[in-house]
Amino acid sequence: MDKRQLLASLPSVDEILKSPKGLEWQQSFPRRCVLRAIRETLEQRRQAIRRGDGKGLSIAELWPDIQARAEELSSFSLQPLINATGIVIHTNLGRSVLPEEVLDQVKRIACGYSNLEYDLGKGRRGKRYAHVQEVLNEITGAEASLIVNNNAAAVLVCLSALAAGQEVIVSRGELVEIGGSFRIPDVMAASGTLLREVGTTNKTHLRDYEGAITAETALLLKVHQSNYRIIGFTGEVGIEEMSALGRKHSLPVMFDLGSGCLIDLKPYGVQREPTVQEVVRAGVDLVTFSGDKLLGGPQGGVITGKRELIERIARHPLMRALRVDKLTLAAFEATLMYYLDEEKAKEQLPTLKMLLQHPEELEGRAQRIASAVRGALGVSSEAIASLQVREDFSQSGGGALPEVEFKTYVAAVKPLRLSVNRLEERLRRGRPPVIARIQDDLLLLDARTVRDHEIVTLVEAVRAALAA
Numbered sequence: 001m002d003k004r005q006l007l008a009s010l011p012s013v014d015e016i017l018k019s020p021k022g023l024e025w026q027q028s029f030p031r032r033c034v035l036r037a038i039r040e041t042l043e044q045r046r047q048a049i050r051r052g053d054g055k056g057l058s059i060a061e062l063w064p065d066i067q068a069r070a071e072e073l074s075s076f077s078l079q080p081l082i083n084a085t086g087i088v089i090h091t092n093l094g095r096s097v098l099p100e101e102v103l104d105q106v107k108r109i110a111c112g113y114s115n116l117e118y119d120l121g122k123g124r125r126g127k128r129y130a131h132v133q134e135v136l137n138e139i140t141g142a143e144a145s146l147i148v149n150n151n152a153a154a155v156l157v158c159l160s161a162l163a164a165g166q167e168v169i170v171s172r173g174e175l176v177e178i179g180g181s182f183r184i185p186d187v188m189a190a191s192g193t194l195l196r197e198v199g200t201t202n203k204t205h206l207r208d209y210e211g212a213i214t215a216e217t218a219l220l221l222k223v224h225q226s227n228y229r230i231i232g233f234t235g236e237v238g239i240e241e242m243s244a245l246g247r248k249h250s251l252p253v254m255f256d257l258g259s260g261c262l263i264d265l266k267p268y269g270v271q272r273e274p275t276v277q278e279v280v281r282a283g284v285d286l287v288t289f290s291g292d293k294l295l296g297g298p299q300g301g302v303i304t305g306k307r308e309l310i311e312r313i314a315r316h317p318l319m320r321a322l323r324v325d326k327l328t329l330a331a332f333e334a335t336l337m338y339y340l341d342e343e344k345a346k347e348q349l350p351t352l353k354m355l356l357q358h359p360e361e362l363e364g365r366a367q368r369i370a371s372a373v374r375g376a377l378g379v380s381s382e383a384i385a386s387l388q389v390r391e392d393f394s395q396s397g398g399g400a401l402p403e404v405e406f407k408t409y410v411a412a413v414k415p416l417r418l419s420v421n422r423l424e425e426r427l428r429r430g431r432p433p434v435i436a437r438i439q440d441d442l443l444l445l446d447a448r449t450v451r452d453h454e455i456v457t458l459v460e461a462v463r464a465a466l467a468a
Contacts, residue, residue, distance in 0.1 A: 034070050
């Protein structure tokens with residue numbers, strides 16, 4: 001047949017919809033997805049015929065392509081996956097993992113009405129932040145607290161409420177980029193504050209801050225180097241000195257702490273990560289930090305500090321635009337409750353648990369993964385892939401603890417029938433997707449971020465990808 005006849009031989013959309021398979025699809029998938037799948041599949045066949053490399057196909061011969069596309073269109077875009085990268089707070093993979101108990105509380109609040117802004121004791125309208133303020137104050141030692149939708153928003157609303165139209169003094173070495181091309185100077189500009197840089201990239205002294213204070217100064221800002229480090233001939237002003245300077249000149253001191261650690265990590269080899277509690281005790285007036293990094297909770301920006309300043313911020317119009325919903329508040333409250341018992345937090349919050357795992361535990365898990373993959377491949381495993389367990393290093397991710405490498409163990413896979421890049425692609429495109437890393441032409445499955453209940457699924461995914 002010529003091209004015109006081939007094009008004419010293709011079934012119509014209506015024919016396919018009314019076919020037994022078409023009726024079945026409409027029961028299994030949303031009608032819009034079925035229609036789009038049919039139209040796209042037919043258009044692909046038309047283009048192939050016009051190029052001269054296609055042939056007419058019956059309805060039955062089009063079924064596999066239509067069904068695959070309908071399944072793809074009707075599936076959720078946001079989906080769970082297995083993180084085998086070893087990066088615990090992986091920004092691209094959703095950062096912190098929440099405990100089941102936190103999700104249970106979120107579900108309870110989501111499935112019905114709640115006292116989000118209702119005071120049950122007084123029988124009148126209440127404040128939504130009351131649900132997290134008491135536990136935050138108890139943990140941090142601050143007078144008052146707020147939560148907005150992320151830490152950049154926390155910095156933005158604090159500066160807007162306290163320093164719009166006035167100068168904010170910050171060290172040149174702390175004008176950081178916080179990810180996604182968002183930079184501290186840009187956030188300050190958006191808030192309407194005037195940036196006053198002091199010091200140099202590597203050294204800033206107390207006299208630099210004091211010499212820059214004028215009648216136009218509204219606030220002293222310190223930004224923690226949470227996602228990078230400057231080493232060598234360096235110097236910065238300590239938070240105690242800066243707090244004393246603020247009190248001397250009646251200026252509020254604000255510390256953007258970034259990652260927001262609530263547990264002292266020094267016993268685990270992390271030396272330069274101040275806790276929120278330490279900063280509050282040092283006399284800082286306002287502290288901002290993330291909820292979904294080292295804290296191990298949902299995305300959010302926490303503002304904690306002096307009551308008078310928190311109340312001024314709470315009254316600012318931006319708070320309405322940046323406020324969090326009931327699900328975020330439920331997740332925050334449930335996460336923070338773990339910190340009332342520090343040992344419980346380390347044992348049951350997945351982020352902390354993964355970061356603080358003992359190397360022996362990681363080695364055992366990596367051995368189980370490698371052994372299970374060999375077993376799944378069967379007698380031909382040695383012809384399909386080489387597997388070994390090796391020592392390696394993990395990172396926290398999420399712009400936190402940039403200097404710290406955590407000792408880990410990985411199951412290293414060397415595919416023998418396909419390239420390592422092809423294996424990585426198959427795992428990434430699988431169901432569920434598995435995200436791993438490639439190093440030295442090996443696919444590494446880091447035991448730090450693979451949880452015990454995921455091992456069976458991971459092993460089957462690797463087996464299928466290698467054997468396909």
